[in-house]
């Protein structure tokens with residue numbers, strides 16, 4: 001039906017041959033199409049193109065290039081910095097390109113980049129296979145993979161990019177390139193951690209891992225400086241099969257928590273064990289003895305169960321800061337406890353992700369994600385309720401981050417918001433940045449792909 005609508009109205013110049021859907025501000029579907037995950041990002045693109053195939057992608061890239069229009073590339077729309085939309089430019093929306101092909105014999109998947117982490121996880125799960133993405137099923141596979149991909153299998157199978165075998169990409173000059181260890185190997189290195197700087201990735205090929213047995217779920221513990229430090233130590237000492245994410249926050253009114261706990265500081269521990277149930281019980285036991293659990297929902301289940309249903313209409317407004325640390329010792333745990341206790345933001349959180357394991361065994365220069373030796377990723381965040389509240393929460397987040405990471409700016413690119421060049425550079429050690437910049441000069445000398453954590457082509 002939409003192609004009929006398109007035929008009867010005037011399309012902006014150059015878009016006439018597009019097979020997908022072209023939306024402009026007059027279109028009734030425009031407002032829904034321009035929305036992204038985060039609230040507070042309210043941009044009005046001149047045109048949104050919901051591309052249907054590679055030729056559409058090539059056409060959009062060529063129009064943006066020739067007409068000097070700002071180009072935003074949108075997959076799952078979860079950019080923390082709001083990079084997947086634009087004021088007055090073109091949004092290249094990949095969501096209609098979400099075909100997934102699983103080859104159980106080769107143990108590999110080709111997936112178009114409009115697919116989400118949940119879609120690919122469910123498709124692979126039907127064959128007892130898995131590739132690790134992050135902690136949210138609605139994140140797009142394109143954005144998370146290009147940043148690195150840190151999730152529930154990071155210690156067992158490494159980052160998402162460590163399972164990436166190949167990609168297909170439309171470059172700034174319109175060529176559709178196959179990219180892997182033997183074809184454009186420089187680009188293959190760069191897209192594994194360098195973000196969307198090098199072109200529009202249309203398909204990704206992943207190695208899939210066998211995962212016949214999995215144990216996971218939520219373990220809720222009371223949060224005190226001792227329990228937070230204890231959780232951190234247990235997470236770093238766990239076997240590679242066990243990856244954890246600890247969200248230290250006021251307890252949400254979850255039905256499985258007693259009402260007396262709601263609003264009290266807790267550790268909402270996401271536990272993920274890739275292996276058999278007996279080994280899982282042994283590995284998880286140290287966490288269960290840190291304190292008497294307030295809830296223990298950890299059990300054998302399909303891996304896709306780690307992605308609970310999400311409300312598609314939720315558009316949180318939040319300020320966050322990401323950092324690497326070496327550990328969360330007792331003093332750092334006290335800092336976390338103090339900051340979270342002192343704030344009255346409706347939702348406030350310190351999130352600890354133990355890394356190491358397979359992620360740390362990849363050489364630092366093998367991909368553009370080079371912080372391989374950093375053992376822990378920490379995110380701190382607060383929700384805000386309006387423009388008056390925003391600076392208050394932003395100041396709290398800044399102070400909190402400074403207290404946890406006083407002498408170091410290092411950051412994970414996937415969680416950076418719009419924080420300026422110094423922070424983008426902090427995602428990459430100098431040698432990685434220089435190598436990325438020289439590949440950027442080769443493939444995107446005019447910086448067409450600049451709505452991202454931008455690696456500028458200038459020397």
Ligand SMILES: Cc1cc2nc3c(=O)[nH]c(=O)nc-3n(C[C@H](O)[C@H](O)[C@H](O)COP(=O)(O)OP(=O)(O)OC[C@H]3O[C@@H](n4cnc5c(N)ncnc54)[C@H](O)[C@@H]3O)c2cc1C
Pocket residue numbers: 037072073074075076077078079080082083084085094113133134135136138139140141142143144145146147148149150151195196197199200201202414415451452453
């Ligand atoms: C709720 C939430 C949970 C998250 N959890 C995790 C997590 O557990 N682990 C983790 O590692 N990260 C996590 N992230 C960060 C997430 O991986 C990044 O924000 C990622 O960029 C989102 O990808 P997307 O496709 O959904 O977003 P989009 O906003 O659609 O894309 C973000 C940017 O990525 C680039 N991009 C996306 N797709 C393509 C493509 N096909 N070709 C070229 N460039 C592209 C573009 O520059 C685009 O602006 C989370 C983010 C949120 C909001």
